Amino acid sequence: MSTPKTLYDKIWDAHIVHSDPDGTCLLYIDRHLVHEVTSPQAFEGLRLSGRKVRAPGKTIAVPDHNVPTTENRDDGIDNEESRIQVEALDKNAKDFGVNYYPVSDIRQGIVHIVGPEQGWTLPGMTVVCGDSHTATHGAFGALAHGIGTSEVEHVLATQTLIQKKSKNMKVEVTGKLRPGVTAKDITLAVIGETGTAGGTGYVIEYCGQAIRELSMEGRMTVCNMAIEGGARAGLIAPDEKTYEYCKGRPHSPKGISWEMALAYWNTLFSDENAAFDKIVTIKGEDIAPLVTWGTSPEDVLPITAAVPDPESFSGGKVEAVRRSLEYMGLQAGQKLSEIEIDTVFIGSCTNGRIEDLRAASEILKGKKIKKGMRAMVVPGSGLVRMQAEEEGIAEIFREAGFEWRLAGCSMCLAMNPDQLEEGERCASTSNRNFEGRQGYRGRTHLVSPAMAAAAAITGKLTDVREIQ
Amino acid sequence: MEKFEKLAGVAAPMPLVNIDTDMIIPKVFLKTIKRSGLGVNLFDEMRYDREGNEKPDFVLNKPQYRDAKVLVAGDNFGCGSSREHAPWAIADFGIKCVISTSFADIFYNNCFKNGILPLVLPEDEVDTLMKDAEKGANSIIEVDLENQTIVSSDGEIFRFDVDPFKKHCLLNGLDDIGLTMEKENHITAYEAKASQQFPWA
Numbered sequence: 011m012s013t014p015k016t017l018y019d020k021i022w023d024a025h026i027v028h029s030d031p032d033g034t035c036l037l038y039i040d041r042h043l044v045h046e047v048t049s050p051q052a053f054e055g056l057r058l059s060g061r062k063v064r065a066p067g068k069t070i071a072v073p074d075h076n077v078p079t080t081e082n083r084d085d086g087i088d089n090e091e092s093r094i095q096v097e098a099l100d101k102n103a104k105d106f107g108v109n110y111y112p113v114s115d116i117r118q119g120i121v122h123i124v125g126p127e128q129g130w131t132l133p134g135m136t137v138v139c140g141d142s143h144t145a146t147h148g149a150f151g152a153l154a155h156g157i158g159t160s161e162v163e164h165v166l167a168t169q170t171l172i173q174k175k176s177k178n179m180k181v182e183v184t185g186k187l188r189p190g191v192t193a194k195d196i197t198l199a200v201i202g203e204t205g206t207a208g209g210t211g212y213v214i215e216y217c218g219q220a221i222r223e224l225s226m227e228g229r230m231t232v233c234n235m236a237i238e239g240g241a242r243a244g245l246i247a248p249d250e251k252t253y254e255y256c257k258g259r260p261h262s263p264k265g266i267s268w269e270m271a272l273a274y275w276n277t278l279f280s281d282e283n284a285a286f287d288k289i290v291t292i293k294g295e296d297i298a299p300l301v302t303w304g305t306s307p308e309d310v311l312p313i314t315a316a317v318p319d320p321e322s323f324s325g326g327k328v329e330a331v332r333r334s335l336e337y338m339g340l341q342a343g344q345k346l347s348e349i350e351i352d353t354v355f356i357g358s359c360t361n362g363r364i365e366d367l368r369a370a371s372e373i374l375k376g377k378k379i380k381k382g383m384r385a386m387v388v389p390g391s392g393l394v395r396m397q398a399e400e401e402g403i404a405e406i407f408r409e410a411g412f413e414w415r416l417a418g419c420s421m422c423l424a425m426n427p428d429q430l431e432e433g434e435r436c437a438s439t440s441n442r443n444f445e446g447r448q449g450y451r452g453r454t455h456l457v458s459p460a461m462a463a464a465a466a467i468t469g470k471l472t473d474v475r476e477i478q
Numbered sequence: 479m480e481k482f483e484k485l486a487g488v489a490a491p492m493p494l495v496n497i498d499t500d501m502i503i504p505k506v507f508l509k510t511i512k513r514s515g516l517g518v519n520l521f522d523e524m525r526y527d528r529e530g531n532e533k534p535d536f537v538l539n540k541p542q543y544r545d546a547k548v549l550v551a552g553d554n555f556g557c558g559s560s561r562e563h564a565p566w567a568i569a570d571f572g573i574k575c576v577i578s579t580s581f582a583d584i585f586y587n588n589c590f591k592n593g594i595l596p597l598v599l600p601e602d603e604v605d606t607l608m609k610d611a612e613k614g615a616n617s618i619i620e621v622d623l624e625n626q627t628i629v630s631s632d633g634e635i636f637r638f639d640v641d642p643f644k645k646h647c648l649l650n651g652l653d654d655i656g657l658t659m660e661k662e663n664h665i666t667a668y669e670a671k672a673s674q675q676f677p678w679a
Contacts, residue, residue: 024676027661027664027665027668028661028664030643032641032642032643034641034643036658036661036664036665038665038668038669038672040676040679047508047509047561048508048560048561048562050511051511051512051513051562054511059655061655064665068679075508076509089509091509091510092509094509094511095509095511098511132678132679134676135679140560140562141559141560142558142559142560142584155584156560156584157560157584157587158560158561158562158565158584158587158588158591159513159562160562160588160591160592160654161587161588161591163655164654164655164658167655167658167659168655168658168659168662168665169665169669170658170665172643172654172657172658174641176583206496206554206557207496207553207554207557207580207582210554210580210581210582210583211583237584240554240557240582240583241583242583262678263677263678267677267678268678270677270678271676271678274676306496306498308496325495325553326493326494326495326552326553327495329493329494329495330494330495330496330552333494423505423559424505425505425506425508425509432528442498442500442558442559444498444500444501444558445500445501445523446500446501446504446523447500447505450504450523450528451523
């Protein structure tokens, strides 16, 4: 009998082009996603060395980080550097003949939302992008991770990556989630448990009842933040929900090809007794709606808790927490549910999909945001935006007092004009609460879309379970 | 790529844990379409005030560390975004070696593509080198990649591990793409096989 394999082992083995005795492998890349920030130097490198894109049909480009999200964006981008970067992608996509969704295309959006939406991301594939949140695509049982610009150039030129295999980690989330608890809370809970370096050197496979019961959107949220736990990638074995999601998408297989793919996808699971180097188990019932209080995604606590004392930590974390609390303008012992906020951001590759907008709109229905609150919802793609308009969700947001924006990365990393001002405090559905992430000296609390909506109503971090 | 063989220089101490790539190079500097010139903006928000004046307390603004060639940092250095602008900025500043107990995966790989040696050492050894670095300009650390050793200013020798392939590439300043191109027949063979096995891909 052959050695039992994990899902990661299977995908890895299926993509080995060449392996050296020391374990260094050349791995084939099925899908290469490209955005405007991390690719210009790579395309320039190709030009300088007279190289082509080896597989333009497997390369998908979309501008997302710099694009304005206001209605007038077809008039052009005001910021010169942003405009040059987007124009560079326009030109590179055309010159090298890769698949492209320009700003003017209804299908444009955040690269990690567009890929799955268009059926580019499929189970068992290797997917890379010059963006750490490529981990998102692991929700399909694809091996997906971020790469640097040198590696972007390498993939463009060779459709391969030089890689060494990571170790296997299993994260099992057992049982059922309680009301008010979402995929975002799962992924934050895992990072709270393992720390931001806990996944370093590993590929995580998420499993267990609570994961199985998530929609594809929820699974994408979970895998999206695998990188925040330090893991190379996060994976979830495909199942009927995955196939249902993929079926009929523009670039998913059709007819006999679909049947063939399905037969293969059904082999993509970790074998019984497959060896994991590390196992983490979390009870779904134990997860509460979570918020971050500091400047690292591991700084996470239930909304019912209080800001911790730096002295309750050990090692270098003591100083880091002291610095965090000063940056965040918080005092140890302060109740999280008493922290006042002035900004709400709903969107990003973590929580910019239709289900996220539905969850937030459920809370907002018939309510108004607090006076003076700046609240913004930025759908993850033009198609998500359109669907939300058709479902009447856009109207709920508008009536509640939210700005209803066009698709892009927006205030998740604030490379476009959507930024926090110094000292502003935001309840955000994004993925990073680093210093300055959403704007110079802006303060970020990471939360789920429902929690963000609740905060918009009350004007402070709020337990969504208390909103009637 | 520039070769990395030996290095002798001042090490700057940054004991903070979880130094992320947003700290190393804030997003406003990612709008460039070049690789060069980012050194002046390395650690920008920690290093300058809003008006662009240097903050005198920040380590790289102190006279003894302005020409640092090594950085000794807290756990999990380089976490967060995949931006290669982070190692570009570090190298452009003149730092060619970063020492920590752990690095984030993507940042770690990016360093090797840019002639920077990221070194993982046990906590007690990083502590020793951190204390050494805190001594300032008279404290020169020597790094020898070929022999995989670091010599502290007190003459204490530490050995480090490094992936043999990555070591080979750094020592010789090799370009990955060129190396992979030598295996193009394997790529073509894989593509032929995959087009039968996984035609939908």
